[in-house]
Amino acid sequence: MLSTFRKSAIALGAVALLAITGCSGGNSANSNGDGNASGGGSLVIDTAFSIETADPGHSYDPTGNMLAKAMYETLVDFKGSDVSTPIPGLASWEANDGATEFTFTLEDGRVFSDGSPIEAKDVVFSLQRIQGMPEAKPNFLLGGVTIEEVDAQTISFTTDTPLLQLPAILANPALGIVNSDVVAENGGTTSGTDTAQKFLDGESAGSGPFVLDTLDLSSQIVLKKNDEYNGDEKPAFDRVVIRNVTESATQLANLKGGDSMVAMDLNGDQVAGLGDGLKVDSVPSGQTIFLLLNQSEDVAGDLSNVKLAEGIRYALDYPALLELAGAGSVQATGVIPPGFEGALPKGITQDLDKAKAAFAEAGYTGQTLKLQFPNDYPVGGVEFTPLAERIQAQLKDAGVTVELAPAPFATELDAYVNGSEGFGLWFWGPDYADSANFLPFGPGLKVGLRSGWAADANSDIAGIAADAASATDPDERTTAFTSFAEAMQADGPFVPLIVPGRNIATSDKVDGAVYNSVWEMDIAEITPAG
Template sequence: MLRTSRRTVIALGLGASLALAGCSGGNSSNNTSGGGGEGAGGGTLVIDTAFSLETGDPGRNYVPTGNMMLHAIYDTLLTFEGSAEDEPIPSLATVEQNEDATAFTFTLVEGRTFSDGAPVTADDVVFSLTRVQGITESKANFLMNGISVEKVDDTTVTLTTDGPSLELPAIVTNPALSILNSAAVKENGGTTGEDDAAEDFLGSTSAGSGPYMLDSMDITSRAVLVPNPEYNGEYAPSFDRIVIRNVTESATQLINLQGGDSNLAVDLNGDQVAGLGEGFTVSSSPSAQTIFLLVNQNEEVGKVTANPKFAEAVRYALNYEELLQLAGEGSEQATGVIPPMFLGALDSGVTPDPERAKKALEDSGYDGETISLQFPSDNPVGGVEFTPVAERVQAQLKGIGLAVDLAPAPFATEIEPYVNGTEAFSMWYWGPDFADSSSFLPFGPGEKVGLRAGWEAEDDPEIAELVTAAQDATSVEEREQAMSEYATAMQEEGPFVPLIVPGLNLASDTSVTNVQNNTNWTLDIPLIQPAG
């Protein structure tokens, strides 16, 4: 039996609609925004954010700024509207789901077109999704793992999985799974295999059906969007030009906003937005990101850190309330690897226990050596700068006799060793791939983030089984229980020490309205309108 609805229910369990913080140079662009009427004509919208931008190719994108930009250029099968993330709604298609949550049939909305006027068809859907499967080096490739794509007719496509996949409707909202104009992409080197060569083409033009098109892009400085003249969806473009600028320092974002050089700042911290005063609008809430410490379990990488007692020592040595003071408005203590707003999250976090921490450090075999704490130095999350947090962690660990040396590096330098699992002790952040608790199962042993910490499935088979149970659940109740047991086990042991869920502060001037956040794309650009 199939069930269908305009809003396809998925088992998210979100207690609130919260957002993924963007990442935060000081490039200047004259701000010419002004009042606009219906459709384009709203002048120029200038957005400052710290770039995590690597490509204009949706199939190869897997970073926050890329999500923000691509969500305005491309449509996915389903979407979320702003911060309303309890269930996906149709974008290019409606969906029917079988009772076992193993088959999802998508029917395209009639009449939708790409930016060159070509109709969106089932062939475009099949090509776009199987292309992501074929680009094995893409960070987004895993989103399509275990999913089969089949064309039913010109307007219908079915996605099937071997086991229950209650999260699939949320998965297809990710901008990496945007639907591309297959004819245009194929003409420019696009394939569904490892030989795909369309990235350069997609980095300089658009092949989507979204309200805006890519006019130009420099992944180090700015991206410029212009209206899609063929757009016929629900979110008509409101601005003649949108400039997304790479401004890495939140202080510079504040100066630009106050001085009228920008309309919207994505990465201000709580103290900064508190002092804005009249003439500005601020939206503050917890993000869905978690800042955490990674303690590598591979002896060849971490040596003493590989002893589980070392992670226990770190976990109970920290004063989380003092760390939270550095985060500002909207932030919360991380209660576990699953942020507080998601299904299965724990009600409270770790309580410091210095004596337990000292005993665990002694039992770990630590002999006074200095441990380097690595972290990205230029990528604040929700306005939270990593350096002051690292300095406070360093001071607190000194209190139990653990000597820590800080080793900051630019994000572009630090990301590779983190992904490759060669960092012994580091501080990083993680946000959901889509608005669902399953986005945090990768912390488990043998999973993506677990392996970055040198944590194999055989290192903790009981937690590995909890991951499987959560993945295989076929009801909301069963899934919530499994997620809760997983979160509890991860809090009691394992190589991760969750610290802070940063707040998200979106600050804008009075020339724009309807500024809303979103877990996947931080800022919902298509919804923004000129005030008045």
């Protein structure tokens, strides 16, 4: 029997930021020439580009997600910055009690940018197109999901195992619905031979508030209002210019000088003193910076045990670490960050007596621990080198010797992914707005294996993770995730440190520029102030 499905899992989701070289450009942010933003003019946004294409089926980067959100609508949506509860986008849905069968019903009367109706065939084509492209970054989101057209307004989704998080997954902008007729005419297929990316880098084929005007992946992207749009979001600007400005100092100068209205990449120090006429939305990002202690004897030798991780958890002074993170950041309370379903209400408090007892039980007798980390890849404004230096100093006070071993991101990433780091400083962000993204920290799963933590290393935690993954009752699911977070904090090989902040600064002439962990920022929500 089908029951209306409204999942209440609290989540944030997020992805790592990438920088591509670019410049500020010369577009004035004054939409009507007198320094005041008004509807119908231009909106100028500065950000460090992280984008490879305007094709939603190939896009899986922060800037790419923001662009796709503006041009392509999804079946499911979230309201504003709140990603705790999925809401209908292009469709409403029902699910069976086992969370293996979902039925989506399209909203009547919705149209693409060419005025043609949105039908079930477009949904099936759009999502099967992604399933048919193994090389497409979003491909994994729909693994194990069968998608079929029921009638012109109805689509069925079936899975072999419970997938309570499916609505949250379908809110990802990469799963935006394209006009199947237009895309098929320009090389689009569901068979794996798709060649439509080139076409979609030149013009859009969606139903979102905006359509693509011009695309230059190194300098700027220009959008214009979709005159056929008939959804709930009414774009307040006729034209949007998104500029690739890689230096945060340049973004700040542009914002203060009135050359832009939105700066997306200012650090904590910069937003702390913006001055008159500017404002900022600072929130936790959803990413977690953590330490891992390898559990493989081949990698860590005699120190391959979770008690070493426990000792480090209690040895650290978290408020002092948080000083390096800036506005919007918070302490990580576990492998599930604050704000997510099952997250713990508070994190570890420094206790040197507990730390020393755990170090003794771990067999630590003064051996030097080599801390490996990327030294050229800040996350949410947090530089890893000063963070590693502060961890080194704090552990020295607790009687632990640490040698720092920084390396470029590209170099260190291989060691992390291959599980050859004995002691590492890394970060993790979810792929969609659901706490299932953090189960990979469990034994035998992706991040657990990167720490040499085999499936049989802790059968209790492995069982809890399996229960959380298969839960179909929302309350039972929350309980399982909470139990997972508690068990990981007590007996896992990880030390969660910081959830970095995300800061979006704006002129006081606009409202609505707020961070969303799924699509960075909803451009259509930005309006002239007042």
